[in-house]
Amino acid sequence: MQAYSNPEYANDPYTLPNVEIFHHEHAxxxxxxxxxxxxxxLYGECILDANDDxxxxxWYYQYCFPGCLPDSEPIGPFATDAEALEAAxxxxxx
Numbered sequence: 369m370q371a372y373s374n375p376e377y378a379n380d381p382y383t384l385p386n387v388e389i390f391h392h393e394h395a396x397x398x399x400x401x402x403x404x405x406x407x408x409x410l411y412g413e414c415i416l417d418a419n420d421d422x423x424x425x426x427w428y429y430q431y432c433f434p435g436c437l438p439d440s441e442p443i444g445p446f447a448t449d450a451e452a453l454e455a456a457x458x459x460x461x462x
Contacts, residue, residue, distance in 0.1 A: 369388070369389040369390070369449060369453075370385035370387065370388055370389075370434060371385055371387045371388075371389060371453055371456065371457075372385055372386060372387065372457075373386050373387050373431065373456055373457055374457070375457060384433055384434055385433075385434060386431055386432065386433055386439075387429055387430070387431055387432075387453070387456045387457075388429065388430055388431075388432050388438070389427060389428070389429050389449050389452050389453055389456070390427070390428055390429075390442075391426070391427050391428075391449070392425065392426070392427075392428055392442070392444075392445070393425045425445060426444055426445025426446055426447060427444055427445060427446040427447070427448060427449045427451065427452040428442040428443060428444030428445060428446070428452060429442070429443055429444065429446075429452045429453065429455065429456040430442045430443060431456075443455070443456075
């Protein structure tokens with residue numbers, strides 16, 4: 369889903385969305401690399417939770433323009449796409 373970091377720009381015909389909201393599902397234990405003590409990331413490494421799932425599954429956002437490479441690393445995970453969008457639009461991230 370594409371969105372605006374500033375919702376006021378959504379009605380401006382001369383601006384493009386600059387946030388991508390997406391869901392990422394980490395693999396089960398058999399497909400994960402164990403990397404205890406490090407934060408889970410989106411590149412295949414993970415930390416197992418109590419259900420033997422890799423932590424880090426969920427909704428993420430990153431700043432980018434359509435057709436361009438991302439301007440930031442993925443930020444998350446969040447429980448819902450609405451939470452990820454709210455975080456992307458929060459004042460502390462602008």
